[in-house]
Structure formats: structure tokens, C-alpha cells
Amino acid sequence: MIPDSDLKEILPPSPITAPLATQVHSGIPIPKAKRVTIFSPDEWEAFIEEWASSLQQHYLKVRRFGGAGDLGVDIAGFCTTLGFSGAWDNFQCKRYDHPLRPSDIWIEIGKIIYYSFVGEYKPPRFHYFICPKGVGTTLEKLLNRPDALKTKAAENWDDHCLLGLTNTRQVTLDGDLKTYFDAFNFSIFSSRSTVEIIEQHSATPFHAVRFGGGLPPRFAPELPPDSPRSNESRYLRQILDAYGDHLGVTLSDVAALDPHVTLKRDYLRQRERFYHAESLKNFARDNVPEGTFDALQEEIYQGVVDICETAHTDGLARMKATMTQAAAIHAASNPLFPALKTQDRQGICHHLANEDRLLWVPGDA
Incomplete structure (x- = not known):
């Protein structure tokens, strides 16, 4: 029998501050970065579409690609009218139930290298990985060491890219492709944190509806000009x-x-x-x-x-x-x-x- 001395009275901790009316009505707010991690697949998709609209101010044109034939391109930001033949950036938005790992990205790196090698597009200036649970420590360290990232990508090519890049043939890392791979600039691969994505999302008209928190202050209206427009x-x-x-x-x-x-x-x-x-x-x-x-x-x-x-x-x-x-x-x-x-x-x-x-x-x- 459990002795009475092992039983303790339940005493909830005292609140540090008095609760707000909004907390009583809606509960304790969930931090935005935490909320993103529990988005359903559809919510994550919608959130990324909303966020991508914020990129319009940085690029001449922004487009979303998807499906089996995306060639490693998710969201492309084009800097010129030349599209994939000019300067462009790629944002790879991956949804996993864990922080992004090296094993999650070898196929994506392989796609960028292979499809730029065969002339589908010019290599992007930057390739950002984005994941609701962020990038794991191991992968983040690799992304900060381009030479080590290249070495690991080569070591994992056969396991992830040999049969995964096309449906028609094996893609072996040898010959001209190996020469191209060795000369490829692996420093283009980087990541964007969830906090950064949320900050950019806050500049869109969707932010208040997606995360709540109310509308920003409204500026005083313009005074009517003397001459009507x-x-x-x-x-x-x-x-x-x-x-x-x-x-x-x-x-x-x-x-x-x-x-x-x-x-x-x-x-x-x-x-x-x-x-x-x-x-x-x-x-x-x-x-x-x-x-x-x-x-x-x-x-x-x-x-x-x-x-x-x-x-x-x-x-x-x-x-x-x-x-x-x-x-x-x-x-x-x-x-x-x-x-x-x-x-x-x-x-x-x-x-x-x-x-x-x-x-x-x-x-x-």
C-alpha cells in the first residue's frame, strides 16, 4: 500500500500576473512559430502561398511550381525578364514532422545539380530550405560548410539520387556530370527560419487573419486636396x-x-x-x-x-x-x-x- 507520506496535495502554481480578458475568452495565445508547427498540410500549403506573396517586393516575378515534374523548383523568385535563364532564387518548402535532416535534402540538391546540368534552368543564385519545424542542427552545420555539404552530397548520391531524379533512367555521378558537380557552388544552399518566414508573412494582408493579434495602427486619413481629383x-x-x-x-x-x-x-x-x-x-x-x-x-x-x-x-x-x-x-x-x-x-x-x-x-x- 502506498504510504500517505508519498501523497501530496495538488497545488496549481500561482499565475505570475493577473489573466487578461482575452486569455479567459480564447485561452493562452500560442506563439506564432509554435502554431506553424501544428499546421495541417492544407494550412501549411495556404500559409506558404500567403508568404510567397510577400516576395513580390523583392523580385520582378514570383511563381509557385508543384507536382511530380517540378524539377526541384518550389517557389521561384525571378530577378529579370529572362526567367530561369537569368538570375533567380529558389525556395524549397518542405513539410515534415521533424526538423529538416540531411537525409531530407539530398534528393533536392541532386535535382538542382542535375536539371541545371542538362539545361532546364540556370542554377539559382540562392536555394533556401524552409520547414515548419526548422532545420536540424546537423543540417544547419552542413549548410554553413559548403565543402562538407558537397562531400556528403556525393557520398549520398547513389542512395538518394541514382534512381530518384528521373523516371526513365539511372543518373550516375560520373563523367561530365561529376565534373559539373565538383565545380558547382554549394554555398547557394541555405535555410530560412520559421521566424524569418513569419516576419515576412506579417507584411501580407493575410497575417492578421492567419495569426490573430489584431490589426496594426491605422494612420490618419489624407486631407482632401483643394482641387477634387x-x-x-x-x-x-x-x-x-x-x-x-x-x-x-x-x-x-x-x-x-x-x-x-x-x-x-x-x-x-x-x-x-x-x-x-x-x-x-x-x-x-x-x-x-x-x-x-x-x-x-x-x-x-x-x-x-x-x-x-x-x-x-x-x-x-x-x-x-x-x-x-x-x-x-x-x-x-x-x-x-x-x-x-x-x-x-x-x-x-x-x-x-x-x-x-x-x-x-x-x-x-
Whole structure:
């Protein structure tokens, strides 16, 4: 029988700090680097596709290759219009349940050497190995010693490359291929850590949705320029027509508002609202997936269209009632909600007016 002296009271450790409301709601956050290691195959594939979009700023063109005939190329970043005949970099994204080992890469090195030897492409400037669980210590040491990497690649050629490079024949490391192998620059082979990949992924619009953590701070919107831009022409014409409908006159341009101080102030507010929405649209482009702003615009439209199409005394009353309704729309389900302001909701109405989806004076389209 187990003596009582061997039994200890269960005493959970005291928290170092008071728990946050977000922890009570969602649990303790999983670090991003840890989360990547538990991605499913589909999640890893999607994550790599999202990350690859961040490479567009460094290369003229970025393309993803896959399937049995990838020739050792996974994600290629092209530096010139010459494609594989010019300077390019290769990113080999391998998904294993362990840190990348030397035995995992001999076939990949063999492909690069063999297919560049037969002229399928010029050797890449750099060839990076990427794995969700990172690169193991043994492999990392080899990647930092190109001569040792070459020696080990030669020793492992028969076991990994002899029958694995093509489906049609054996590829022996001898003759001209051996000469090419010996002269090959093995310093092109390197690795990228998961932390580096996540950092680059953070520059994409997919990051907040993939990892959470909220949206970055939003900069103040641009002030409307004195002279309206071409993309303002339609909604401004609609505003002037709404004022004209209210006054019972035709307003040819904004200068006609000078005698009407209250309307002139309203005109300036409406332009500020438009630029608020433009700012949000640009913010969405950089921080959330494509279509997020369009979804918000559609939600605003559905929330105001019935008010807009109701009978009103004049166009100005219709525009004012629509703006009031827009300001009351919550839109909490949209990923942009934390960054959303009243002026954005109202400015989106002018985006819709720019497309004639909202009309302040019916029949004016």
C-alpha cells in the first residue's frame, strides 16, 4: 500500500500576473512559430502561398511550381525578364514532422545539380530550405560548410539520387556530370527560419487573419486636396445635385455654394468622409485579405439602400438620412471592424454614390 507520506496535495502554481480578458475568452495565445508547427498540410500549403506573396517586393516575378515534374523548383523568385535563364532564387518548402535532416535534402540538391546540368534552368543564385519545424542542427552545420555539404552530397548520391531524379533512367555521378558537380557552388544552399518566414508573412494582408493579434495602427486619413481629383467627379456631382434639389436651383460647380455657408461646410465634411473611406480601403488592401473592404461596402449598402430609396422631401434630405443610417451600422462581423470609424461608414456611401448604386436625386444617373 502506498504510504500517505508519498501523497501530496495538488497545488496549481500561482499565475505570475493577473489573466487578461482575452486569455479567459480564447485561452493562452500560442506563439506564432509554435502554431506553424501544428499546421495541417492544407494550412501549411495556404500559409506558404500567403508568404510567397510577400516576395513580390523583392523580385520582378514570383511563381509557385508543384507536382511530380517540378524539377526541384518550389517557389521561384525571378530577378529579370529572362526567367530561369537569368538570375533567380529558389525556395524549397518542405513539410515534415521533424526538423529538416540531411537525409531530407539530398534528393533536392541532386535535382538542382542535375536539371541545371542538362539545361532546364540556370542554377539559382540562392536555394533556401524552409520547414515548419526548422532545420536540424546537423543540417544547419552542413549548410554553413559548403565543402562538407558537397562531400556528403556525393557520398549520398547513389542512395538518394541514382534512381530518384528521373523516371526513365539511372543518373550516375560520373563523367561530365561529376565534373559539373565538383565545380558547382554549394554555398547557394541555405535555410530560412520559421521566424524569418513569419516576419515576412506579417507584411501580407493575410497575417492578421492567419495569426490573430489584431490589426496594426491605422494612420490618419489624407486631407482632401483643394482641387477634387478625377475619382471624385461622380459623387461630388451627386452632392451638388442634392444641394440644388434642396435649393430649387442648378449648381454648376462648387463655387456656386459660396453664398450658402452651411451647405459649403457640409460639402467639405462630405469630402472628408470620402477620404476617410479611401484611407480605410488602402488600409484594407495592406492588412486584410482581398475582398474584405468590398464585403464591408456591400454590408453598408444593404444597410442604407432602403432608407435611400424611401420618399424624401429632396435630395439633401435623402443624403442626410442615408448618412445617419450608415453611422448606425455596426458591421462587427467584418475583420475591419476594429479600425472602423463613423466617417468611414458615411464615406462608403459616397463610394457607392460614385458607382451610382446610391442616388441622392432619383433619375439623375
